[in-house]
Amino acid sequence: MxxxxxxxxxxxxxxxxxxxxxxxxxxxxxxxxxxxxxxPMADGGEGTLDALVASTQGHLVRVAVRNAQNQPCETCYGVLGGGETAVIEVAQVVGLTTVPERDRNPFTLTTYGVGQLIAHALEAGYRKLVIGLGGSATNDGGFGLLQALGVEFFNVAGVKIPPFPAGLKEIHRVSFDHLLPAVSKAEIWLASDVDNPLCGKDGCSAVFGPQKGATPKDIAVLDEALAHYADVIEAERSGQWRHCPGAGAAGGMGFALQVLGAKMGSGAKLVAEYCRLDQAxxxxxxxxxxxxxxxxxxxxxxxxxxxxxxxxxxxxxxxxxxxxxxxxxxxxxxxxxxxxxxxxxxxxxxxxxxxxxxxxxxxxxxxxxxxxxxxxxxxxxxxxxxxxxxxxxxxxxxxxxx
Missing domain, CATH: 3.40.50.10350 (Glycerate kinase; domain 1)
Structure with a gap:
């Protein structure tokens, strides 16, 4: 048997x-x-990096970035066997378990470090990325991530806004002029364990906000701020991404990465393919x-x-x-x-x-x-x-x- x-x-x-x-x-x-x-399986959240690296006999690359609390930390991304594909697990950088419960504040935690990790992999020459979305402590819609890749956000006075979610409601203009050029040349696949949109009753703030420290009152404020953020970006890029399946994954990082051209897929399916589950x-x-x-x-x-x-x-x-x-x-x-x-x-x-x-x-x-x-x-x-x-x-x- x-x-x-x-x-x-x-x-x-x-x-x-x-x-x-x-x-x-x-x-x-x-x-x-x-x-x-x-x-051993994963679906884009914790364990995705280990599962994919182990199943393909790849290796890890250590990198110094900023964590969710904007503090220096050392983390890693993986390179799959064959040496062509880099794997990034957002939970390694801004995971819920990396932030003490007393410090879980969706208005202050940033995804900037995830963008730094993506930039490092791209600058190292990798043009195929698999990004595992899941288990994040953040709820900034990828606001910090985009800034780490060169996207700039300005308030009504023309002053650049720092990469913290409290500034989302102040956005007046966005510029992609200094976006890292390698982003447009990369094939980015998103491994997600959810299909939630960015905003609304099924959005990231309403569904996942409470576990990240959001009160019922906070949820309404966060959702409104993310809707405004999406309005500005979608007007600039002439597209609609907030309702795409998985836009609300990882506190809205799914939205930001799809704006950059990333393709969303089932994290469990992707891991299963690499781990040859069907064969087993x-x-x-x-x-x-x-x-x-x-x-x-x-x-x-x-x-x-x-x-x-x-x-x-x-x-x-x-x-x-x-x-x-x-x-x-x-x-x-x-x-x-x-x-x-x-x-x-x-x-x-x-x-x-x-x-x-x-x-x-x-x-x-x-x-x-x-x-x-x-x-x-x-x-x-x-x-x-x-x-x-x-x-x-x-x-x-x-x-x-x-």
């Missing part, structure tokens, strides 16, 4: 590779004779996938939904094991034969993160046991007990939230 394990990262606790290895161990602890192939599934009997938290956004391009859809097309049953779920799980049964939460009792988020390895192992083991029973395969309970030792000893009793 062959299992393919293709999870996304469990944000804040496990990388996709770590999650896949834990699920593999749980399956083999229950069914030692099984064949398990790990295909060709002779699989079961597919396991997962993510840290499953919510309504899962069905809009996230890794589990993509994996489940591909598996379904091939007639292979797919199981979803995530850290936790919000309402709306029933809608997922069209894609998965069953869905499971790794969290097995009331606990705080901190406890769930600390115990993520053991919880995921236990949940996967339980599903594997059920599959064995349904397939009339004798369980190897002794092996399960042995394999669980390393995981159980890391569990501490969680505190129940009052």
């Amino acid at each position: 062959k299992f393919v394990v293709a999870p996304d990262a469990f944000k804040g606790s496990l990388s996709a590779a770590e999650a896949a290895a834990i699920m593999r161990d749980a399956i083999l602890a229950t069914l030692p004779t099984a064949k398990v192939q790990c295909v 599934l060709a002779d699989a009997d079961w597919v396991f996938t997962g993510e840290g938290r499953t919510d309504p956004q899962t069905a809009r391009g996230k890794v589990p939904h993509y994996v489940g859809t591909v598996a379904g097309r091939l007639g292979i049953p797919c199981v979803l094991i995530s850290g936790s779920f919000t309402d709306g799980v029933d809608a997922l049964y069209d894609t998965f034969v069953s869905v499971h939460a790794a969290v097995n009792c009331p606990m705080s988020v901190a406890d769930a993160v600390e115990n993520a390895e053991a919880l995921l192992f236990s949940a996967t083991r339980n599903v594997a046991r059920l599959i064995c029973r349904a397939s009339s395969i004798e369980l190897d309970n002794q092996n399960v007990q042995h394999e669980m030792v390393g995981h159980v000893q890391r569990i501490r009793t969680p505190e129940v939230e009052e």
Whole structure:
């Protein structure tokens, strides 16, 4: 019996590779004779860079840029095997997890560093870029990113506006005269996990703003500022990009990059192609996938939904094991034969993160046991007990939230 394990990262606790290895161990602890192939996945957010570089045997390039808080930092972009394509993951520079919760302010955080990273890759000679959009802490519509690439914004007095989102509402004129020439010669592909527009009830401010520190009142202000920003740019460039699918990805960076000619695509599909997911599934009997938290956004391009859809097309049953779920799980049964939460009792988020390895192992083991029973395969309970030792000893009793 062959299992393919293709999870996304469990944000804040496990990388996709770590999650896949834990699920593999749980399956083999229950069914030692099984064949398990790990295909760590990503959809444009955290883990995209690692997944693509590892699957193509590429390498990393270290670069000094500015982070979301406009402070100097060192980060990297990847060069895929073959040496022609550079991969940039915005979460590496302005990721939500890189900004302490107390400092998450959508009016001050900038995407300038992402533009610096793009400029570095272009100036190094790469003319094909894959940019993973997802997991950002910013909500500036790519305002800072464009400035790092040479785009200039001016207020009514003709004074250049600095690259911080508080200045969006002051924009009177934009100039692309000093845009880095290499941008127009590059083929830029955007790997996104969402298809939201820039503005409106489904836009980046309304949907993703709250997790980035925006209050309900802030959301209206941010949305209005981004609409004004889009008005000025679209009038100058004679186009309409704010309603394009994915324009709201990564706090609106999808909008800015599409203005520059970038092409939007499914991040999960792009990663799957590089990681040869279809090839791995060709002779699989079961597919396991997962993510840290499953919510309504899962069905809009996230890794589990993509994996489940591909598996379904091939007639292979797919199981979803995530850290936790919000309402709306029933809608997922069209894609998965069953869905499971790794969290097995009331606990705080901190406890769930600390115990993520053991919880995921236990949940996967339980599903594997059920599959064995349904397939009339004798369980190897002794092996399960042995394999669980390393995981159980890391569990501490969680505190129940009052």
